[in-house]
Amino acid sequence: xxxxxxxxxxxxxxRARVEPRTLLVHxxxxxxxxxxxxxxxxxxxxxxxxVLWRGKQVKSCMVFAVQTAGTEILTIEGLQKDGELHPLxxxxxDMDAAECGYCTPGMLMAAYGFLLANPxxxxxxxxxxxxxxxxxxxxxxxxxxxxxxxxxxxxxxDHGQHPER
Amino acid sequence: MSVKASESVRIGERIRRREAERLIAGKGTFVDDxxxxxxxxxxxxxxxxxxARIKSIDARxxxxxxxxxxxxxxxxxxxxxxxVRGGPARHVKxxxxxxxxxxxxxxxxxxxxxxxxxxxxxAAENIAVEYEPLPAVVDPEKAxxxxxxxxxxxxxxxxxxxxxxxTPDLDAVFQRADHVFSLRLNSHRLTPFxxxxxxxxxxxxxxxGTLTCWASTAGPHGFRTRLAEILGFxxxxxxxxxxxxxxxxxxxxGGYQDEVIVPLLALKLGRPVKWAETRxxxxxxxxxxRDQIHYIDVAVNGDGTVVAIRDKIIADLGCSYGIDNSIxxxxxxxPGVYRIRNxxxxxxxxxxxxxxxxxxxxxxxxxxxFVIERTMDIVARRLGMDPVELRKKNFIPPEAFPxxxxxxALYDSGQYExxxxxxxELARYQQAKEEKKRLRGEGVYRGVxxxxxxxxxxxxxxxxxxxxxxxRIRIEPSGSVTVFSSVGDQGQGHGxxxxxxxxxxIGFPLDKIFVIRGDTGATPYGFGTxxxxxxxxxMNAAYLAAERLREKLVKIAAxxxxxxxxxxxxxxxxxxxxxxxxxxxxxxxIVRLAYGAIHLLPEDEEPGLEVTSHxxxxxxxxVADERGRMNTFSxxxxxxxVAVVDVDIETGFVKIVRYCTVHDCGNIxxxxxxxxxxxxxxxxxxxxxxxxxxxxxxxxxxxTASLMDYKVxxxxxxxxxxxxxxxxxxxxxxxxxxxxxxxxMLGPPPALxxxxxxxxxxxxxxxxxxxxxxxxxxxxxxxxxKGSLRAGA
Numbered sequence: 001x002x003x004x005x006x007x008x009x010x011x012x013x014x015r016a017r018v019e020p021r022t023l024l025v026h027x028x029x030x031x032x033x034x035x036x037x038x039x040x041x042x043x044x045x046x047x048x049x050x051v052l053w054r055g056k057q058v059k060s061c062m063v064f065a066v067q068t069a070g071t072e073i074l075t076i077e078g079l080q081k082d083g084e085l086h087p088l089x090x091x092x093x094d095m096d097a098a099e100c101g102y103c104t105p106g107m108l109m110a111a112y113g114f115l116l117a118n119p120x121x122x123x124x125x126x127x128x129x130x131x132x133x134x135x136x137x138x139x140x141x142x143x144x145x146x147x148x149x150x151x152x153x154x155x156x157x158d159h160g161q162h163p164e165r
Numbered sequence: 166m167s168v169k170a171s172e173s174v175r176i177g178e179r180i181r182r183r184e185a186e187r188l189i190a191g192k193g194t195f196v197d198d199x200x201x202x203x204x205x206x207x208x209x210x211x212x213x214x215x216x217a218r219i220k221s222i223d224a225r226x227x228x229x230x231x232x233x234x235x236x237x238x239x240x241x242x243x244x245x246x247x248x249v250r251g252g253p254a255r256h257v258k259x260x261x262x263x264x265x266x267x268x269x270x271x272x273x274x275x276x277x278x279x280x281x282x283x284x285x286x287x288a289a290e291n292i293a294v295e296y297e298p299l300p301a302v303v304d305p306e307k308a309x310x311x312x313x314x315x316x317x318x319x320x321x322x323x324x325x326x327x328x329x330x331x332t333p334d335l336d337a338v339f340q341r342a343d344h345v346f347s348l349r350l351n352s353h354r355l356t357p358f359x360x361x362x363x364x365x366x367x368x369x370x371x372x373x374g375t376l377t378c379w380a381s382t383a384g385p386h387g388f389r390t391r392l393a394e395i396l397g398f399x400x401x402x403x404x405x406x407x408x409x410x411x412x413x414x415x416x417x418x419g420g421y422q423d424e425v426i427v428p429l430l431a432l433k434l435g436r437p438v439k440w441a442e443t444r445x446x447x448x449x450x451x452x453x454x455r456d457q458i459h460y461i462d463v464a465v466n467g468d469g470t471v472v473a474i475r476d477k478i479i480a481d482l483g484c485s486y487g488i489d490n491s492i493x494x495x496x497x498x499x500p501g502v503y504r505i506r507n508x509x510x511x512x513x514x515x516x517x518x519x520x521x522x523x524x525x526x527x528x529x530x531x532x533x534x535f536v537i538e539r540t541m542d543i544v545a546r547r548l549g550m551d552p553v554e555l556r557k558k559n560f561i562p563p564e565a566f567p568x569x570x571x572x573x574a575l576y577d578s579g580q581y582e583x584x585x586x587x588x589x590e591l592a593r594y595q596q597a598k599e600e601k602k603r604l605r606g607e608g609v610y611r612g613v614x615x616x617x618x619x620x621x622x623x624x625x626x627x628x629x630x631x632x633x634x635x636x637r638i639r640i641e642p643s644g645s646v647t648v649f650s651s652v653g654d655q656g657q658g659h660g661x662x663x664x665x666x667x668x669x670x671i672g673f674p675l676d677k678i679f680v681i682r683g684d685t686g687a688t689p690y691g692f693g694t695x696x697x698x699x700x701x702x703x704m705n706a707a708y709l710a711a712e713r714l715r716e717k718l719v720k721i722a723a724x725x726x727x728x729x730x731x732x733x734x735x736x737x738x739x740x741x742x743x744x745x746x747x748x749x750x751x752x753x754x755i756v757r758l759a760y761g762a763i764h765l766l767p768e769d770e771e772p773g774l775e776v777t778s779h780x781x782x783x784x785x786x787x788v789a790d791e792r793g794r795m796n797t798f799s800x801x802x803x804x805x806x807v808a809v810v811d812v813d814i815e816t817g818f819v820k821i822v823r824y825c826t827v828h829d830c831g832n833i834x835x836x837x838x839x840x841x842x843x844x845x846x847x848x849x850x851x852x853x854x855x856x857x858x859x860x861x862x863x864x865x866x867x868x869t870a871s872l873m874d875y876k877v878x879x880x881x882x883x884x885x886x887x888x889x890x891x892x893x894x895x896x897x898x899x900x901x902x903x904x905x906x907x908x909x910m911l912g913p914p915p916a917l918x919x920x921x922x923x924x925x926x927x928x929x930x931x932x933x934x935x936x937x938x939x940x941x942x943x944x945x946x947x948x949x950x951k952g953s954l955r956a957g958a
Contacts, residue, residue, distance in 0.1 A: 101188025
């Protein structure tokens with residue numbers, strides 16, 4: 001019952017052999033070797049495996065790999081550009097928003113997907129956006145501060161590129 | 166951040182966490198991320214019964230499946246392995262897979278190795294186990310009765326541990342006291358819940374004869390020793406690596422029943438083998454914490470002086486395959502921060518058909534803090550005293566330190582009243598009290614609570630935590646510095662704090678310093694993390710080693726510059742004379758010389774620049790005195806808390822309006838790391854107080870086996886947390902540090918109880934048990950109303 005699918009991950013086209021029941025997170029980790037997305041519960045409740053699928057944040061344990069055939073996925077491994085941390089990642093570092101680091105890739109992807117759609121969020125909206133992502137180390141405070149900081153910086157950078165706005 | 170990696174630093178600077186860059190980039194390597202070609206995956210068959218005899222296991226169907234490489238059961242292992250370890254009272258043998266009997270839901274019964282994770286689970290499902298169910302032992306108090314079913318046929322009862330301590334003439338003190346109050350106080354069962362469940366991987370190299378095992382553990386060295394003993398494999402040929410570890414909070418300390426299965430299968434099959442625990446498996450079979458009942462009698466004088474405490478502890482230890490130190494930690498520290506000189510405790514550890522009890526952030530000490538703080542609040546209310554004043558009246562005063570407690574504990578240093586005052590100020594306590602009155606007029610049930618918690622840290626128990634740590638530092642010939650830490654890291658930021666300490670002594674920039682931890686192939690023997698010991702033993706070991714290296718560098722410079730060592734200082738990559746700046750040698754030059762030109766070394770110095778230092782807690786008792794008194798922790802950090810809550814009396818929902826805390830963990834190596842640690846610790850404590858609860862039904866079935874039922878706080882449960890520092894250095898180490906990981910977690914259960922009780926004061930509600938879930942708060946209001954109705958009639 002093995003199927004071969006084509007899927008674009010972080011801009012690169014992969015061919016993967018998967019079972020119909022294979023979860024996206026297992027394909028990413030075990031088949032493609034992209035181990036950035038972690039598994040914390042495998043039932044969609046902890047968010048450690050969050051990635052972007054078709055531009056939106058999704059818990060990759062809640063999607064079958066076959067569903068992603070012919071689509072695009074962005075994982076934590078694709079967030080850096082030319083070896084440089086994304087401003088959101090830099091904000092996480094500056095604000096001490098990662099301790100053990102297990103939830104961090106999922107948290108970052110949830111925040112990244114959220115900011116794509118909501119570049120100027122209120123604090124409550126940020127909290128709501130990451131309420132499905134558990135962190136046991138930090139108490140969340142620095143994560144919220146980091147997302148606020150990154151949103152501000154990304155907006156400023158955006159304004160810098162488009163002075164007419 | 167104020168410090169660049171290329172600069173040298175001072176202790177106490179706010180340095181960005183060095184290890185975070187990899188983790189944030191998605192380049193962390195947790196056990197399940199370790200790439201091993203041709204890996205086989207393990208699946209476990211686990212008991213669906215809390216208590217049952219295993220009648221038969223039929224694994225024929227699983228064995229015949231394509232892609233299944235091995236099936237093992239308990240009986241197979243009895244033939245192959247040395248006894249795993251003594252269970253309760255060392256009378257009971259415990260094996261990696263159940264033999265004869267299962268004693269909790271989730272106990273491993275058989276294991277398979279297969280080509281994929283999915284296939285391993287399929288194969289496990291194809292193993293048919295026939296059980297004969299036995300009566301489940303669930304309630305620890307009933308389990309003490311003679312008529313109860315027993316977990317261990319070999320033992321006389323379910324009481325698997327006892328601890329007794331008493332000061333003389335206690336009954337007379339109780340008789341003389343003005344008031345005696347009796348309370349039953351209960352801390353409920355929890356699970357530590359790190360984000361990464363347990364995981365193991367192993368690979369046998371047949372050519373070298375070496376077995377490498379990756380484990381998500383807080384104690385790689387201890388695991389290596391156990392593997393050697395259980396597998397009968399030479400420890401010298403074993404290497405355990407704890408790579409990035411996704412949190413522990415106590416659950417990854419010490420051994421596990423099933424921990425040898427992955428390395429055993431790797432040895433048997435000659436292929437890499439992996440197992441990553443699922444969350445359901447974790448909730449069912451990883452060790453759980455708290456769950457103590459305390460029957461307290463407290464004797465108080467009319468002025469509020471607490472003169473004596475009598476405590477009977479009943480601790481639910483679950484299946485008791487390993488017995489932790491929760492009971493003695495609770496028993497030794499119930500008197501807490503108060504000058505109580507008459508004390509008796511009788512403690513009983515009870516085996517029940519639940520997952521094993523074990524370490525959880527603040528083990529035993531959290532239960533003690535809950536008990537004494539609840540007692541202080543309830544005594545204050547019953548005497549009509551202010552809870553703040555009652556605490557201040559009984560505090561150990563600053564001039565009494567180092568203070569020998571009634572149980573023999575030696576508290577290093579503290580300024581309790583100052584800390585409490587600082588917290589009251591931070592919370593604007595009087596203002597909050599007035600606001601509460603005003604809001605009551607508007608129908609809001611607001612409460613303002615206080616608590617004061619002490620967290621004994623840096624445990625030093627024989628064979629368990631040892632009381633010391635070791636650090637080896639090598640300045641490499643090319644000028645980088647390698648720091649080998651005996652203690653691993655599960656997110657505490659040791660890579661940052663250790664390198665800052667080393668940099669501060671030897672003047673090398675941070676980006677030249679590299680910390681190696683968690684690898685038994687490289688690091689000195691150590692006991693792992695636990696009871697916030699790293700900031701005491703490991704950091705001071707690094708300090709001592711770095712200081713010896715600094716002295717050696719300076720002596721080499723002194724010999725070659727022909728100036729007295731005391732004239733020399735390390736600065737800007739050089740060692741120079743303060744008197745004559747032209748007399749100067751670069752660190753680079755000294756390092757090359759130390760390795761290559763040993764005729765230029767001072768006569769008493771050996772070649773190279775490698776130093777190993779131990780820090781041994783100086784103030785520890787390894788055995789109790791004739792009256793049972795002993796000190797098993799070296800430092801005693803503490804925190805004062807003021808919590809403000811609103812209680813919805815219709816729904817029972819508690820909203821935390823503000824949580825203000827001032828803590829004292831002695832000297833701080835990196836404020837950023839301490840603060841983040843403290844926020845996380847407080848939020849875990851809030852989970853423990855309100856949201857999290859491990860629940861078993863009467864048949865020993867776990868009702869909270871997923872995140873749907875076991876509620877871990879999300880960002881939306883986090884209140885406004887305000888944090889203040891007070892610094893009282895520990896006199897017992899060169900750095901003056903104390904543990905910093907746990908005081909945060911201890912605060913919310915007593916502080917929120919205090920605040921909720923205050924909000925419900927008009928009903929006369931008394932909280933005697935955690936957690937404060939809506940249904941329990943509603944029940945509390947109902948009970949209190951009934952009581953006041955009866956009192957009125």
